């Protein structure tokens with residue numbers, strides 16, 4: 001998993017395909033970093049993501065549950081139209097804010 | 105082109121085969137000249153059904169999963185079959201947000217996605233014997249070709 005930590009904020013650079021196979025790895029790695037670095041804000045960066053199924057929704061919800069306990073938040077950035085559709089349909093946008101650049 | 109065509113792939117229930125199943129189905133589907141959106145819809149639905157067989161049907165044990173595709177004129181039919189644990193109450197299982205494995209970060213959206221992205225979803229399941237998910241989608245309002253998207 002590619003990630004970056006800045007103070008209490010973790011950015012996860014998601015892979016091209018976020019399915020059950022990749023989500024397992026993201027979950028394990030992310031949770032270790034969240035615990036070790038006292039992470040409060042998690043940013044999911046979808047810039048490279050072309051495919052996502054319900055496993056991605058579960059990955060977002062699981063991390064939300066973790067940081068929500070300490071008053072944290074989860075954000076989504078760089079999601080393409082397909083990914084946005086999946087996120088919206090699942091209802092996960094109720095807990096994850098989607099950051100929109102230049103009014104896109 | 106002929107009106108009908110069929111293929112079947114059978115593979116072990118390793119999670120690494122989820123991507124393989126999506127690509128196999130997507131490439132078989134190209135002969136219908138689907139749009140990018142139609143391919144994405146079918147890939148998502150297949151991914152959901154295969155993942156369910158791996159996680160719920162076999163509970164991470166390694167057994168066989170079969171994915172069968174059939175083209176009948178403009179209709180694409182895909183059937184995903186496991187011989188795993190089965191589902192006691194299919195109607196309840198298909199409700200959005202219903203999951204028996206919340207501890208594994210499942211959100212209960214799999215069947216909801218299959219139903220949203222396919223025209224028809226039928227589930228046959230016998231506890232202790234396995235589950236078959238049959239999905240149908242009519243393809244062919246074709247505009248931008250699938251070949252513009254990578255597998």
Ligand SMILES: Nc1ncnc2c1ncn2[C@@H]1O[C@H](COP(=O)(O)OP(=O)(O)OP(=O)(O)O)[C@@H](O)[C@H]1O
Pocket residue numbers: 054055058152156157160161162186188189190191197198202203204205209210211212213214215216235
């Ligand atoms: N092939 C299967 N074998 C046994 N049980 C299944 C199978 N497919 C689905 N189920 C049951 O149906 C429930 C709902 O499935 P669904 O795909 O909608 O949600 P999920 O897999 O729990 O979560 P998500 O798909 O969002 O990760 C599952 O929790 C499981 O109990």
Ligand SMILES: [Mg+2]
Pocket residue numbers: 054152155156213214215
């Ligand atoms: Mg599922």
